[in-house]
Amino acid sequence: MLLKLSKDIVNSELFRSVSEISAQKIMSCYQCGKCTAGCPLADKMDYVPNEMMRLCMLGQIEDLLDSKAIWLCTSCFQCGTRCPKGIEVHRVFEALRSLALREGKNYTDIEELPKEVLDEMPQQAIIAGYRKFESLE
Amino acid sequence: MISYPYFPGCALSTKAKALDISARETMKALGYELKEIEDWTCCGAVFPLAEDEHIRLVSPMRSIFKAGKDSDKLITLCSACFNVLRRTQRLVKENKVRRDRVFNYMEEEVPENFNDNVKVVHLIEIIRDEIGFDKLSERIKKPLTDLKVAPFYDCLTYRPPKEMEFEDPENPKIYTNLITALGGISIDFPFRSECCGAHLSVSDRSASLDCSYRILNSARLAGAEALLTSCPLCHYNLDARQQEMIDSKVGFKPIPVFYLTQIIGLSLGLDVESLGFEKNKVSPVNLLKEKGLL
Structure with a gap:
C-alpha cells in the first residue's frame, strides 16, 4: 500500500474531527496490537484494529472511511478494555463510522433485509444496525 | 414483598418474552415485585459513543427520571438496556457539560427535584447483593x-x-x-x-x-x-x-x-x-x- 505523507495530510481536518468526535488521544497508541489480538472480527477485516489506529495517526482517514473494517466492528468494547494506553479504541471506530455516515456513505440497504429476519431479530440489533445506514431524513 | 421500578425494554416485551416472564415470576418467588415503569420509551439500544451526540441520551434519561420518582434503583435485565441506562446515568451525573446539553434538550421534562442517585441495577446484582x-x-x-x-x-x-x-x-x-x-x-x-x-x-x-x-x-x-x-x-x-x-x-x-x-x-x-x-x-x-x- 502506497501512503502519501505530508504535514498537511497527517494534521488534516479529518484527523482533528476523528480526535474530537472520539475524544481520544489517538497519537498515544504505541502499536502493541492488543486491540487486534482481542478483536473477535479481526480475521474478517481489511484493516485490523491496530492498523486502523496507525493509519489514523498517519492521517489516512479517507482510506479508513472506505474500509469494510469500520462496519464490521460490533462495539463489543474488547479493544478499549484491553488497551494498555487507555485509548477507547471503539470510540475511534465510532468516530470513523459517524464521519462516513455524515458524508452520506451507506453500508447496508435496509430494503435488502429479508422480512423473516427482521421479524425474528431483537429490536436492539435492528437499531444498532440502523446506525450503519445514512441517517434517514 | 419489595418493589423496584423495572425497565423491561423492547426486546423483552416482544421477541424475548421468555426472559421477561421468567424474570417476573422468579423475582416474585424470591419476594420481589418488578414494577414496570409507566410509559417507558426505548433506551436507544446503543450507547452513543461519539462525543458530539447528545440527543441519544434523552430517551434513556426519561426512564431514569421516571424511576427516580419513587426509588433509588432501576432494575433492568436486557444487557443492551443495562449498558445504555447505566452509562447514561453515570455520564449525566458526572459530566457537567454533557448534562447541561441533555437537560437543554429535555427542558420541562427535567423534574424539579430529580433524584441524581438512581442506580441502574442488573437483576442478577439484586440476587447476588441483596439476596x-x-x-x-x-x-x-x-x-x-x-x-x-x-x-x-x-x-x-x-x-x-x-x-x-x-x-x-x-x-x-x-x-x-x-x-x-x-x-x-x-x-x-x-x-x-x-x-x-x-x-x-x-x-x-x-x-x-x-x-x-x-x-x-x-x-x-x-x-x-x-x-x-x-x-x-x-x-x-x-x-x-x-x-x-x-x-x-x-x-x-x-x-x-x-x-x-x-x-x-x-x-x-x-x-x-x-x-x-x-x-x-x-x-x-x-x-x-x-x-x-x-
Whole structure:
C-alpha cells in the first residue's frame, strides 16, 4: 500500500474531527496490537484494529472511511478494555463510522433485509444496525 | 414483598418474552415485585459513543427520571438496556457539560427535584447483593444436579469495565457462582466472554454466524450440555441461528441456550409455563427430562 505523507495530510481536518468526535488521544497508541489480538472480527477485516489506529495517526482517514473494517466492528468494547494506553479504541471506530455516515456513505440497504429476519431479530440489533445506514431524513 | 421500578425494554416485551416472564415470576418467588415503569420509551439500544451526540441520551434519561420518582434503583435485565441506562446515568451525573446539553434538550421534562442517585441495577446484582447466592441455594427446590451449563458473558453487561463496574472484564465469575449455587456444574470455556457477532446479524450475517459458532463449539468441546446468557441478542445469535449452523457447519450439533432467569426459575421449582421453554428455538426439554428436572 502506497501512503502519501505530508504535514498537511497527517494534521488534516479529518484527523482533528476523528480526535474530537472520539475524544481520544489517538497519537498515544504505541502499536502493541492488543486491540487486534482481542478483536473477535479481526480475521474478517481489511484493516485490523491496530492498523486502523496507525493509519489514523498517519492521517489516512479517507482510506479508513472506505474500509469494510469500520462496519464490521460490533462495539463489543474488547479493544478499549484491553488497551494498555487507555485509548477507547471503539470510540475511534465510532468516530470513523459517524464521519462516513455524515458524508452520506451507506453500508447496508435496509430494503435488502429479508422480512423473516427482521421479524425474528431483537429490536436492539435492528437499531444498532440502523446506525450503519445514512441517517434517514 | 419489595418493589423496584423495572425497565423491561423492547426486546423483552416482544421477541424475548421468555426472559421477561421468567424474570417476573422468579423475582416474585424470591419476594420481589418488578414494577414496570409507566410509559417507558426505548433506551436507544446503543450507547452513543461519539462525543458530539447528545440527543441519544434523552430517551434513556426519561426512564431514569421516571424511576427516580419513587426509588433509588432501576432494575433492568436486557444487557443492551443495562449498558445504555447505566452509562447514561453515570455520564449525566458526572459530566457537567454533557448534562447541561441533555437537560437543554429535555427542558420541562427535567423534574424539579430529580433524584441524581438512581442506580441502574442488573437483576442478577439484586440476587447476588441483596439476596445472596448462599441464601438462594437454600431456597432451591430442584438442584441442577449433573447439569453442565456454560456461562456466557455478554459483552454489554460488563464492558467497558470502568463505566459498567459490574465484573472483572478478564475473568468474570458471577454466572459461574450462580450456576454452582443452583447445584449445577459450571463449565468454563475459552470463548465465554467473546462477542457473539451482535448486530452484524443485520448487515453481515455470515460474519456473525461464525462468531456464534465459535462460541457454541468451544462450549461443547469443554463439555457443556447447555449455555446461559441474559442478553436477547446473544440469545438470538446463539439459539435461533443454530439451524443455519446445522445447515452450513459440518458436524455441528445443536445445544440449548438458557436465559438466566429460566434456569433460576426452574431450580426454584416454578411452574414450567412461566419459564417459556417453548420459545427457545433449540428446545431444552429433552435435556431437562434426561436430568430429571422436568
